[in-house]
Amino acid sequence: DANPTAPPRRYADPHMATRKPTSFMGRMLNSVGLGAAVPPPPPPTAMPAAAAPAIVLPPAVPRETPVAAFNLVLGFNASPVKQNGTWRARYAFELATGHALPAGVSHVCVIHPTGGRLTIRGRSTFGLLPEQKANFGVEVYRDGSTEPHAVFAMAVDAEEGAGTCTFAVPAYTPAPAEAPAARADHARIVMLFTDGVANSGITDPSTLTARTREILAAVPDKDVTVFTFGFGSNHNASLLQQIAEISQGTYYYVERTAQLKEIFADCIGGLLSMVASNIKLTVRPTLGVRIGRVMTQFPQEAAGDGSVVVSIKDMYAEEARDVLVELEVAPRGVGAAAPVVAFDLAADNVVLGAAQAESVVAAVPTKAEAFEGTPDEEVDQQLSRFVAAEAMTQAQQLADAGEVEAANLRLRNARAQVMCSAAAGTGYGQQLSRDLDEAEAATRSAGVWASHGQKRVSKMKATHAMQRANYGDDEDMVFDAYSTSAKVAARAKAKR
Numbered sequence: 001d002a003n004p005t006a007p008p009r010r011y012a013d014p015h016m017a018t019r020k021p022t023s024f025m026g027r028m029l030n031s032v033g034l035g036a037a038v039p040p041p042p043p044p045t046a047m048p049a050a051a052a053p054a055i056v057l058p059p060a061v062p063r064e065t066p067v068a069a070f071n072l073v074l075g076f077n078a079s080p081v082k083q084n085g086t087w088r089a090r091y092a093f094e095l096a097t098g099h100a101l102p103a104g105v106s107h108v109c110v111i112h113p114t115g116g117r118l119t120i121r122g123r124s125t126f127g128l129l130p131e132q133k134a135n136f137g138v139e140v141y142r143d144g145s146t147e148p149h150a151v152f153a154m155a156v157d158a159e160e161g162a163g164t165c166t167f168a169v170p171a172y173t174p175a176p177a178e179a180p181a182a183r184a185d186h187a188r189i190v191m192l193f194t195d196g197v198a199n200s201g202i203t204d205p206s207t208l209t210a211r212t213r214e215i216l217a218a219v220p221d222k223d224v225t226v227f228t229f230g231f232g233s234n235h236n237a238s239l240l241q242q243i244a245e246i247s248q249g250t251y252y253y254v255e256r257t258a259q260l261k262e263i264f265a266d267c268i269g270g271l272l273s274m275v276a277s278n279i280k281l282t283v284r285p286t287l288g289v290r291i292g293r294v295m296t297q298f299p300q301e302a303a304g305d306g307s308v309v310v311s312i313k314d315m316y317a318e319e320a321r322d323v324l325v326e327l328e329v330a331p332r333g334v335g336a337a338a339p340v341v342a343f344d345l346a347a348d349n350v351v352l353g354a355a356q357a358e359s360v361v362a363a364v365p366t367k368a369e370a371f372e373g374t375p376d377e378e379v380d381q382q383l384s385r386f387v388a389a390e391a392m393t394q395a396q397q398l399a400d401a402g403e404v405e406a407a408n409l410r411l412r413n414a415r416a417q418v419m420c421s422a423a424a425g426t427g428y429g430q431q432l433s434r435d436l437d438e439a440e441a442a443t444r445s446a447g448v449w450a451s452h453g454q455k456r457v458s459k460m461k462a463t464h465a466m467q468r469a470n471y472g473d474d475e476d477m478v479f480d481a482y483s484t485s486a487k488v489a490a491r492a493k494a495k496r
Contacts, residue, residue: 065104065143067172072108072140073099074120074165078158089158091134093120096164104143104172110154111137133157140169187271187314188224190249195231198239205239213246223278225249225313227267231257233451237458238400244462248298248313250470251462253455261494266471269490270316274350279312282344283325289340292326295386297393297465315347318484321467322382337363380422381429385464387414388432392439392461399449399457408443411436428481435460 073096081088093110095101101108108120113135135155139148152167202208216224226249228240241251250270252263284307285291291308294300298321299311312321327341342361349356391414395407415436423429439460442453463470469482 066174067104067142067149067169068102069171070102070169071099072101072138072167072169074108074110074138074154074167075162076156076165077162078156078160080158089134091136091156091158093118095120105149105169106141106143106145109139109141109148111139113137133159138165138167140167142172187274187277188222189271190224190226191229191267192226192240192243193229193231194235194240196234197236205236205242208239209242209246212243216247223313228252229254229263230455233455235455237455238396241458241462248466250466250468251458252470253459255452255455262491263471265490265494266469266487269487270468270484272490273317273484273486274314275317276347276356277314277350279315279321279345279347281310281312281323282346283308283310283323284342284344285327286339286341288330288332290328291341292328295324295326295383296322297386297389298323316468316484317486319468319482322385324379324382324386332366334366334368337365339363375422377422377426381426384418384421384423384429384432385467387417388436389461389464390414391436392457392464395439395443396454396457396461399443399454402446404443404446404449407449408440411440411443415440431481432464435464 075094075096077092079090081090095108110118110120133155135153138152138154140150140152141147142149149172150167150169154165154167156165197203198205198208202211212226216226225247226244228244228249229252230237230240231254237251237253243249244251250267252267254260254263282303283291283294284305290306294308294310296310301309301311303309310323315321325341329340332338339361340363342359344357344359346355346357348354391410395410398404398407398410415433418424418429418432418436421429424433439457441448442456443449444453459470462468463482467482469484469487
């Protein structure tokens with residue numbers, strides 16, 4: 001349902017029921033179908049009138065056609081008419097017999113001094129005019145042009161009755177077609193491969209990431225995405241991950257040389273399956289509702305009206321992005337479902353080559369009794385994912401600063417929180433728990449962190465934060481929920 005003119009849909013959520021200020025987790029998954037490749041539209045004969053596509057691609061701009069010099073011969077017929085004791089004139093114009101317009105000329109206009117216009121395609125007649133002798137203008141138009149190619153003056157006397165006027169129209173040669181410029185919507189990709197640390201030029205990680213951010217911000221129209229690939233155990237994984245995250249790129253950990261082909265194929269397979277870009281999710285609270293926080297690691301910006309805009313650079317086919325929203329709702333009387341928040345999603349559909357938009361309104365009832373049921377499992381899974389990604393981010397910062405014990409404690413607390421959630425018994429929750437357990441092991445000591453722990457945690461954190469696979473083979477798989485057919489096929493092809 002990609003019709004931006006359709007009325008917003010409403011959903012009632014049984015998990016939102018209270019008379020006191022509370023919080024509500026709102027989830028919006030692929031509401032415009034961006035998580036799957038869009039099939040080509042059916043032929044017009046197979047589409048009922050009510051199902052006309054909401055998005056229409058602009059027509060192609062017609063190419064200009066050369067015009068050879070020619071004589072324009074207009075025939076006229078003028079006749080005096082007496083009306084209420086006053087003589088007036090009626091003028092008719094047409095192309096003279098045997099003088100059709102040549103290729104490249106669309107039409108001719110005759111203009112009366114009072115502003116009246118006639119387009120000459122057949123015989124055309126002005127109404128009664130007060131003058132029996134009038135000065136007309138003649139304009140010649142080329143195909144696809146809104147500006148006249150040639151302009152002439154023509155004096156016609158009604159007493160002459162009929163006749164012709166001849167005009168020499170000059171030739172026109174269109175300028176040579178220029179080579180098409182690079183499209184601004186093409187993906188611009190930088191791939192950084194390294195097996196070490198910054199030891200030449202700018203070597204301070206903070207300065208290097210800040211400089212990278214400045215360079216990318218200076219060319220916003222280029223929309224560059226940086227992918228980083230770290231080889232072996234000696235590279236600075238935190239630095240490479242931060243550089244990739246500046247442009248919402250992906251960090252890959254190449255632990256073994258044999259993985260390189262498949263890791264590169266995983267990256268390319270994703271890029272070639274892109275279905276959406278420039279995604280903006282606007283979260284708008286209704287009257288009496290305030291956004292507590294928007295739980296995502298994608299960039300977000302608060303607006304003056306209380307709404308929050310989340311920016312997601314792109315999505316590949318079969319991917320999903322989950323954004324949790326915590327709301328603070330003012331006390332209200334018991335009643336039926338009422339709107340609490342609206343989600344406006346806008347994106348560039350790469351498959352259709354057009355913009356796409358969708359709006360969804362979440363409405364919930366207010367009940368007298370407090371809610372005592374089980375939390376929504378699907379929402380709880382995504383809350384656990386956010387908790388895990390946040391814990392890995394903070395643990396990485398602590399361990400890089402030498403506080404490995406504090407990093408380990410942060411991960412243990414996050415794992416305990418996930419295991420106590422409604423998602424703990426699901427396959428998703430169990431995998432999150434295993435990843436947090438592996439992250440704990442990676443922060444067991446400063447030596448473990450330096451040798452391989454930093455790389456593993458950086459990799460897992462990027463995977464869960466972006467909900468995007470970044471591994472090279474099945475043995476290296478961090479989370480199967482983020483895998484896509486295009487990436488799997490690309491890796492399989494690289495193996496052969």
